[in-house]
Amino acid sequence: MATQSAPIFDTDELVINMGPQHPSTHGVLRLVLKLDGERVVDCDTVMGYVHRGIEKLSENRDWTQIILLTDRMDYVAAATNNLGYCETVEKLLEVEVPRRARYIRTILAELQRIGSHCLWLGTHAMDIGAMTVLLYAFRERELVLDLFEEYCGARLTYNSMRIGGLPLDIPSGWDQKVRAFCDVMETKLPEYEELLTNNRIWLERTRGVGVISGPDATALGLCGPPLRGSGVYRDVRKDEPYAAYDEFDFEVPLGTQGDTYDRYLIRLEEFRQSIRIIRQALDGLPEGPIMGKVPRLLKPKAGETYHAIESPKGELGYFIVSDGRATNPYRLRVRPPSFCNLQGLKPLIVGHLVADVVCLIGTIDIVLGEVDR
Amino acid sequence: MLDTLVIPLLKIVVLLNAILISVTFMVLMERKVIAWAQSRLGPMRVGPYGVLQAIVDPIKLILKEDITPVKADKMLFSLAPILSLVPALVAFAVVPFGGDELFYVADINVGLLFFLSVTSIGVYGIILAGWASNSKYPLLASLRASAQLISYEIAVTMTLVSVILTSGTLSMVGIVEAQLADGVWYGFIQPVAFVLVMIGALAETNRVPFDLPEAETELTGGFHTEYSGMRFSLFFLAEYANIIVISAVTALLFFGGWLRPFPNVEALAFLDIIPGWIWLFGKIFLFLYLFMWIRATLPRYRYDQLMRIGWKLLIPIALANIVVTGIVKVLV
Numbered sequence: 001m002a003t004q005s006a007p008i009f010d011t012d013e014l015v016i017n018m019g020p021q022h023p024s025t026h027g028v029l030r031l032v033l034k035l036d037g038e039r040v041v042d043c044d045t046v047m048g049y050v051h052r053g054i055e056k057l058s059e060n061r062d063w064t065q066i067i068l069l070t071d072r073m074d075y076v077a078a079a080t081n082n083l084g085y086c087e088t089v090e091k092l093l094e095v096e097v098p099r100r101a102r103y104i105r106t107i108l109a110e111l112q113r114i115g116s117h118c119l120w121l122g123t124h125a126m127d128i129g130a131m132t133v134l135l136y137a138f139r140e141r142e143l144v145l146d147l148f149e150e151y152c153g154a155r156l157t158y159n160s161m162r163i164g165g166l167p168l169d170i171p172s173g174w175d176q177k178v179r180a181f182c183d184v185m186e187t188k189l190p191e192y193e194e195l196l197t198n199n200r201i202w203l204e205r206t207r208g209v210g211v212i213s214g215p216d217a218t219a220l221g222l223c224g225p226p227l228r229g230s231g232v233y234r235d236v237r238k239d240e241p242y243a244a245y246d247e248f249d250f251e252v253p254l255g256t257q258g259d260t261y262d263r264y265l266i267r268l269e270e271f272r273q274s275i276r277i278i279r280q281a282l283d284g285l286p287e288g289p290i291m292g293k294v295p296r297l298l299k300p301k302a303g304e305t306y307h308a309i310e311s312p313k314g315e316l317g318y319f320i321v322s323d324g325r326a327t328n329p330y331r332l333r334v335r336p337p338s339f340c341n342l343q344g345l346k347p348l349i350v351g352h353l354v355a356d357v358v359c360l361i362g363t364i365d366i367v368l369g370e371v372d373r
Numbered sequence: 374m375l376d377t378l379v380i381p382l383l384k385i386v387v388l389l390n391a392i393l394i395s396v397t398f399m400v401l402m403e404r405k406v407i408a409w410a411q412s413r414l415g416p417m418r419v420g421p422y423g424v425l426q427a428i429v430d431p432i433k434l435i436l437k438e439d440i441t442p443v444k445a446d447k448m449l450f451s452l453a454p455i456l457s458l459v460p461a462l463v464a465f466a467v468v469p470f471g472g473d474e475l476f477y478v479a480d481i482n483v484g485l486l487f488f489l490s491v492t493s494i495g496v497y498g499i500i501l502a503g504w505a506s507n508s509k510y511p512l513l514a515s516l517r518a519s520a521q522l523i524s525y526e527i528a529v530t531m532t533l534v535s536v537i538l539t540s541g542t543l544s545m546v547g548i549v550e551a552q553l554a555d556g557v558w559y560g561f562i563q564p565v566a567f568v569l570v571m572i573g574a575l576a577e578t579n580r581v582p583f584d585l586p587e588a589e590t591e592l593t594g595g596f597h598t599e600y601s602g603m604r605f606s607l608f609f610l611a612e613y614a615n616i617i618v619i620s621a622v623t624a625l626l627f628f629g630g631w632l633r634p635f636p637n638v639e640a641l642a643f644l645d646i647i648p649g650w651i652w653l654f655g656k657i658f659l660f661l662y663l664f665m666w667i668r669a670t671l672p673r674y675r676y677d678q679l680m681r682i683g684w685k686l687l688i689p690i691a692l693a694n695i696v697v698t699g700i701v702k703v704l705v
Contacts, residue, residue, distance in 0.1 A: 016509045038513065038676055129581060129673025135411035201582050201672045354513065354592075355585075355675045 027368030124362035164294035224314025457498025514595030
């Protein structure tokens with residue numbers, strides 16, 4: 001402008017590209033950041049680098065074949081993906097799942113929550129610079145993977161559930177190992193907390209960073225720990241119980257400030273609640289069949305259904321339309337928690353420093369395989 | 374001729390080789406210490422318990438392709454690693470490894486001042502590296518680095534003033550001899566200064582929790598993102614040489630250098646069997662271990678928090694420390 005004196009220095013905003021190849025974007029997330037000094041003034045989220053068209057693929061697959069596609073969405077929590085899909089199809093088929101199968105599913109889902117949270121804790125702490133926590137958390141995640149390996153033979157993509165029940169009963173002695181794992185996990189949690197919870201640097205890095213109010217979080221469609229961190233009581237396990245969650249006693253931790261520290265505390269408490277649920281499920285594990293009465297040929301009658309579960313990352317929903325003629329879905333749509341939580345990234349990031357960006361990517365706990373599908 | 378040229382040159386050759394070799398082994402030590410802290414084993418493949426890793430790593434780095442980005446400023450890009458390493462090595466000139474003339478290259482009467490000024494030059498290497506790379510992440514990192522190093526430089530220098538006041542000399546050998554005369558390590562009569570220098574040392578050597586200029590997870594390696602091969606390892610060498618020199622200086626100033634514990638207590642005279650340089654090496658090792666321990670334990674500070682600590686906490690405390698030391702010095 002002519003009336004203003006020209007600035008002495010050129011003060012352009014710096015546009016930097018964070019990702020898709022960056023050590024802390026947790027996969028192939030790409031952020032185009034506009035920086036004023038080190039402060040982020042604008043942020044553009046680019047995704048789609050691991051889009052495999054799982055939803056479209058599903059339209060040409062058998063109902064049972066889709067289970068193994070769901071493994072590939074949130075690949076650090078495959079069991080909950082399986083669970084969500086199987087329950088949705090069961091709802092569509094109106095199939096009753098035996099109680100024993102529902103119990104084992106609950107145990108698997110909660111083990112998966114512990115495993116997924118371990119990965120989150122390790123990478124989140126690593127992003128903020130605490131490298132030892134990563135190794136500690138992965139050490140315990142390894143135990144979860146071992147349990148899954150013993151149950152279904154796979155360590156990452158489990159394909160561990162079937163429509164109407166489970167492919168396998170638990171191996172003998174497995175329940176004792178799960179119990180032993182719960183005991184180990186309980187002793188390891190204080191180790192994480194000792195390194196982080198009261199650490200001054202950790203507090204300074206996470207408190208008051210990425211604050212989002214309850215109404216804002218709801219409006220953005222956040223789910224899971226990021227929503228509960230803002231003090232909104234929403235947990236599908238309590239609100240619309242599935243599997244066997246209505247039979248167990250557990251609490252839903254809520255945050256008060258809605259900042260990164262609260263989200264951290266909530267996930268740590270979820271470790272404890274998961275252990276509590278697993279123990280109750282093992283105590284009350286009923287005898288009986290593991291598969292319900294499922295027709296040989298799966299052909300649900302025409303209609304549509306939506307069913308959601310609480311995956312480690314938040315509300316994982318499946319919307320399935322059946323045309324009543326084919327042995328595959330007419331349309332399958334996933335409501336992935338990572339994708340919805342990624343919506344919240346921009347409002348969280350803007351106004352913070354570059355160093356906080358990695359901290360905030362960590363706190364919303366996204367898996368790009370699920371964002372892009 | 375012999376005294377003025379040959380012997381000092383021989384000392385320099387021995388010292389340089391010793392530093393470079395100890396740096397490679399220090400990298401191994403760091404990997405091992407951190408591995409043990411993280412319930413891992415660390416390098417185990419090359420040689421027994423991985424001890425030969427220290428030799429293999431430099432060979433690998435030398436053999437790697439050396440890439441200069443097309444848009445980089447060629448001259449500054451090559452100059453930066455050298456500017457970073459040389460001051461770190463030069464600083465060793467005034468570090469005495471023992472009271473005898475055999476153990477140091479030079480005992481100049483402004484040794485401490487020389488040390489401070491020479492190590493300050495190292496920051497140019499980092500700034501130029503970030504600037505010459507002509508890349509955005511290194512640029513951000515080098516801006517961080519210059520702000521960080523300058524502010525912590527001030528804090529450390531201010532703190533050292535109180536040590537100089539206590540000892541009454543700027544010569545490194547003189548400071549240790551003053552501790553012998555006073556019969557106490559200065560770490561005990563200047564504990565505040567010791568803590569400040571340790572914090573400042575962490576910041577000046579870009580170590581966790583102040584490793585912002587290289588912040589792997591934020592700036593993808595920081596100022597040396599564009600460097601590879603031997604040029605990269607020069608930065609690496611500089612960083613570790615800096616850690617060793619600052620550990621040595623801290624040991625000399627605050628922990629009596631080559632003196633045994635309680636240097637004036639006759640009852641402990643049997644400890645004199647152990648030569649002075651071993652005492653000093655032991656103390657240096659202790660500090661090196663401390664650096665590694667901290668790295669395995671703590672997260673990283675944010676840029677603004679780091680500056681706040683430097684300017685609002687360390688510098689005022691350092692100033693107050695000078696005043697208190699001065700008053701005590703006058704009164705006692």
